[in-house]
Amino acid sequence: MKTTEQFTWNPLHKFVWRVWQFILHIPEKVAKGFKALGGILLQFICSVRDAVVNFGRMFVDGDIWTKLSYLIMGIGCAAHKQIVKGLLYLGVQVGAVWYMISFGWQYLKHITTLGTATKYQVWDEAAQIYRYVQGDNSMLILLYSVMSIILLLVALGLYFSNIKASYKAELCIREGKKPSTIIEDCKALFDQKFHVTLLTVPTVSAFAFVILPIIFMVLIAFTNYDKNHQPPGNLFTWVGFENFANMIWNDPVKSKTFSSLTGWTFIWAFFATFTNYIFGMLLAIMINKQGIKLKKLWRTIFVTTIAVPQFVSLLLMSKLLGDQGSVNVLLQQIGWIDKPIQFLTNGTIAKVTVIIVNMWVGIPYTMLTTTGILMNIPKELYESARIDGAGPFKTFTRITLPYMLFVTTPYLITQFIGNFNNFNVIYLLTQGNPLSLDYYQAGQTDLLVTWLYKLTVNQQDYNFASTIGIMVFIVSAVFALISYNISPSAKREEEFQ
Amino acid sequence: MKKTKKTGSMKLRTRLANGGIYALLTTMSIIWLLPLAWLVLMSFKAEKGAWHDYVMPKGYTFDNYIALFTETDLFNYPRWFMNTLIVAICTCILSTLLLLMISYAFSRLRFPSRRKIMNVGLILGMFPGFMTMIAVYHILKAVGLDQSLVSLVLVYSTGGALNYFIAKGFFDTIPKSLDEAAMLDGATKNDIFWKITLPLSKPIVIYTALTSFIAPWVDFIFVSVIMKDNYQNYTLAVGLYRMLERENIFEWFTRFCAGAVIVAIPITILFIKMQKYYVEGVTGGATKG
Numbered sequence: 001m002k003t004t005e006q007f008t009w010n011p012l013h014k015f016v017w018r019v020w021q022f023i024l025h026i027p028e029k030v031a032k033g034f035k036a037l038g039g040i041l042l043q044f045i046c047s048v049r050d051a052v053v054n055f056g057r058m059f060v061d062g063d064i065w066t067k068l069s070y071l072i073m074g075i076g077c078a079a080h081k082q083i084v085k086g087l088l089y090l091g092v093q094v095g096a097v098w099y100m101i102s103f104g105w106q107y108l109k110h111i112t113t114l115g116t117a118t119k120y121q122v123w124d125e126a127a128q129i130y131r132y133v134q135g136d137n138s139m140l141i142l143l144y145s146v147m148s149i150i151l152l153l154v155a156l157g158l159y160f161s162n163i164k165a166s167y168k169a170e171l172c173i174r175e176g177k178k179p180s181t182i183i184e185d186c187k188a189l190f191d192q193k194f195h196v197t198l199l200t201v202p203t204v205s206a207f208a209f210v211i212l213p214i215i216f217m218v219l220i221a222f223t224n225y226d227k228n229h230q231p232p233g234n235l236f237t238w239v240g241f242e243n244f245a246n247m248i249w250n251d252p253v254k255s256k257t258f259s260s261l262t263g264w265t266f267i268w269a270f271f272a273t274f275t276n277y278i279f280g281m282l283l284a285i286m287i288n289k290q291g292i293k294l295k296k297l298w299r300t301i302f303v304t305t306i307a308v309p310q311f312v313s314l315l316l317m318s319k320l321l322g323d324q325g326s327v328n329v330l331l332q333q334i335g336w337i338d339k340p341i342q343f344l345t346n347g348t349i350a351k352v353t354v355i356i357v358n359m360w361v362g363i364p365y366t367m368l369t370t371t372g373i374l375m376n377i378p379k380e381l382y383e384s385a386r387i388d389g390a391g392p393f394k395t396f397t398r399i400t401l402p403y404m405l406f407v408t409t410p411y412l413i414t415q416f417i418g419n420f421n422n423f424n425v426i427y428l429l430t431q432g433n434p435l436s437l438d439y440y441q442a443g444q445t446d447l448l449v450t451w452l453y454k455l456t457v458n459q460q461d462y463n464f465a466s467t468i469g470i471m472v473f474i475v476s477a478v479f480a481l482i483s484y485n486i487s488p489s490a491k492r493e494e495e496f497q
Numbered sequence: 498m499k500k501t502k503k504t505g506s507m508k509l510r511t512r513l514a515n516g517g518i519y520a521l522l523t524t525m526s527i528i529w530l531l532p533l534a535w536l537v538l539m540s541f542k543a544e545k546g547a548w549h550d551y552v553m554p555k556g557y558t559f560d561n562y563i564a565l566f567t568e569t570d571l572f573n574y575p576r577w578f579m580n581t582l583i584v585a586i587c588t589c590i591l592s593t594l595l596l597l598m599i600s601y602a603f604s605r606l607r608f609p610s611r612r613k614i615m616n617v618g619l620i621l622g623m624f625p626g627f628m629t630m631i632a633v634y635h636i637l638k639a640v641g642l643d644q645s646l647v648s649l650v651l652v653y654s655t656g657g658a659l660n661y662f663i664a665k666g667f668f669d670t671i672p673k674s675l676d677e678a679a680m681l682d683g684a685t686k687n688d689i690f691w692k693i694t695l696p697l698s699k700p701i702v703i704y705t706a707l708t709s710f711i712a713p714w715v716d717f718i719f720v721s722v723i724m725k726d727n728y729q730n731y732t733l734a735v736g737l738y739r740m741l742e743r744e745n746i747f748e749w750f751t752r753f754c755a756g757a758v759i760v761a762i763p764i765t766i767l768f769i770k771m772q773k774y775y776v777e778g779v780t781g782g783a784t785k786g
Binding site: 139140143144187190191192194195197198199201202205206208209210211212213214216217283286287289291292298300301302303304305306307308309310311312313315316317319320322324325326329330333360364368369371372392417421423424428449452453456457462465466468469472473476477480 | 511514515518519521522525526528529530532533535536547548549550551552595598599601602606608611614618619620621623624625627628629630631632633635636639651652654655656658659685686687690714715717718721722734737738741750753754757760761764765767768769772775776779
């Protein structure tokens with residue numbers, strides 16, 4: 001069934017078939033995933049074992065200097081005629097020890113409790129006033145602990161590389177060769193080891209601004225860092241999975257908010273993605289149709305609206321569509337309506353409004369990006385459809401749409417994830433309003449991400465914000481995984497043509 | 498889509514269809530351009546306030562534009578404009594450099610655990626960006642960079658550099674034989690990067706530079722969290738947003754429109770000029786998957 005019949009199917013069938021196959025294979029894929037995870041774990045254990053064995057072997061085999069570098073970093077290198085390298089390693093060790101004593105340890109020692117001493121007042125006899133004694137600060141303890149652990153791991157890595165370097169230099173001397181000089185090492189950084197040079201700065205900045213914050217915020221989801229536990233006045237501590245439990249079933253208001261907003265976020269993402277996709281493509285087809293003149297002008301008109309910064313156009317829209325906004329005034333003047341339409345203040349209408357305004361924002365974008373791909377659709381397909389007497393509507397649904405779905409599935413899924421996290425359109429247009437009393441600090445058009453933003457900035461309920469963030473991450477990751485699995489790779493492209 | 502009778506001659510059918518399309522395109526153009534036209538109109542409106550019971554302004558003036566640059570006590574528009582420009586230029590340079598370094602390393606160089614590092618990058622990109630805002634703020638505060646323009650440059654550049662997949666995909670298409678030939682002539686990998694790969698990657702360099710230059714003009718979330726109440730270091734997006742807050746909107750609405758027009762014009766021209774590269778960048782990454 002797999003091979004012969006498939007050639008006679010039309011592309012839409014194939015697409016549906018592939019989605020179905022994907023769903024059928026989910027259990028198998030999950031099992032495979034776990035197997036792969038087990039493999040990675042096994043590999044990790046093996047590499048740790050190898051490292052330990054190597055660690056011991058180099059100690060036994062090495063000379064006194066290599067042995068000494070297990071204690072003092074760099075001494076082996078220095079003894080093996082790599083003075084500068086040795087000094088650098090020594091510097092790392094001194095720096096690491098100094099860092100831990102002067103800074104890291106005072107935070108790291110509190111990691112299990114996240115601090116116990118709050119700020120308190122003490123009567124100062126001499127000055128006759130109350131003085132504040134600084135207590136612990138859970139937030140700083142957590143942040144600096146994570147930072148210290150990362151730095152310690154880096155130092156550990158350098159420690160191993162110090163032993164390896166010493167051993168390598170020793171082997172060189174034993175074989176009667178000269179160990180590499182510092183100048184040669186520096187040159188290697190621009191040739192064989194060019195990746196080290198290129199990736200150092202990006203890695204450091206990624207650690208500082210991406211990895212460290214992510215670890216920190218993931219950990220926050222397991223604490224009670226909310227508006228009632230703001231250090232230094234009130235400390236927070238570990239609470240395990242309590243936030244997740246509250247979010248999903250424990251707390252009636254929060255779980256209701258979470259489930260409703262998740263539902264709306266999915267509805268929004270679905271409609272926002274597909275309305276833009278289909279109408280954007282129709283627009284592109286219309287502009288590129290043979291015999292339509294002024295193609296460039298039409299395209300420029302629509303591209304202009306993408307180029308105008310979103311915060312300008314969306315803020316403007318929110319004012320235009322307000323209860324006393326110009327659209328309502330105009331409609332009333334013409335006499336079509338008596339009362340203003342509550343474009344943004346009635347929950348249900350607001351939901352429709354944001355989807356429609358999003359079409360205003362997104363259709364030109366799809367038009368711009370899909371034009372090139374639409375041009376690539378083989379002309380023969382259209383020719384044969386015309387001969388068979390298919391009208392424009394049929395041609396679109398039977399040829400253009402399936403072809404585009406086939407080629408742009410990854411793009412579509414990226415768009416879906418993008419809309420799932422579409423902060424700008426919602427926040428700048430409605431700010432999530434109208435507010436709902438049934439919800440915990442959220443309005444009816446709030447997406448999960450705008451709720452997260454409100455909880456962070458307005459409410460300072462960081463623990464809930466982080467929990468939502470993790471949920472959003474899971475959804476994005478699942479869709480990205482699907483996109484990766486379902487997308488036609490280059491080798492299967494011929495199958496279509 | 499325009500439906501026509503099958504009995505009509507071929508020529509008439511196409512004509513009717515095209516006529517329908519022209520009508521549709523014209524209507525759509527009007528709908529799409531109206532809000533922008535309204536923005537320009539409001540920026541010249543003489544009377545204050547955002548809401549009236551009439552649509553067309555009663556009088557026109559150029560004062561809104563002048564006031565933006567003269568009345569700088571509350572809202573320092575010229576300063577914000579310079580802030581944004583400086584941040585945009587620095588981000589553009591730094592982020593292009595970082596991105597090219599990363600994607601070149603992943604595409605052309607082979608080293609242990611290359612795939613693993615790439616996958617980690619992919620996973621990190623899936624966390625919602627502003628979940629970590631607060632942590633980033635405290636980290637910046639710890640090193641004394643909070644509420645500064647430098648911090649904005651750092652954060653934007655690092656965030657932009659995580660999107661290395663598009664540039665990497667582009668580098669993958671440059672034939673490896675060029676590198677090998679150069680290596681035979683004794684070029685180091687550093688030479689190859691600067692003298693061979695970089696000149697060949699003009700489209701992707703322009704795409705990266707363009708997107709990272711535009712980011713500071715349109716980002717609103719990060720600035721509002723990092724800058725808090727430091728008005729002097731606001732960028733335009735946050736500043737203009739503040740103008741529309743309830744207590745300011747009456748006085749400042751028309752000036753907001755004027756300010757928005759001033760921002761929108763250069764960005765729009767830049768984007769329209771560079772749209773070819775933009776499309777190449779987006780679709781190149783998206784369709785390759």
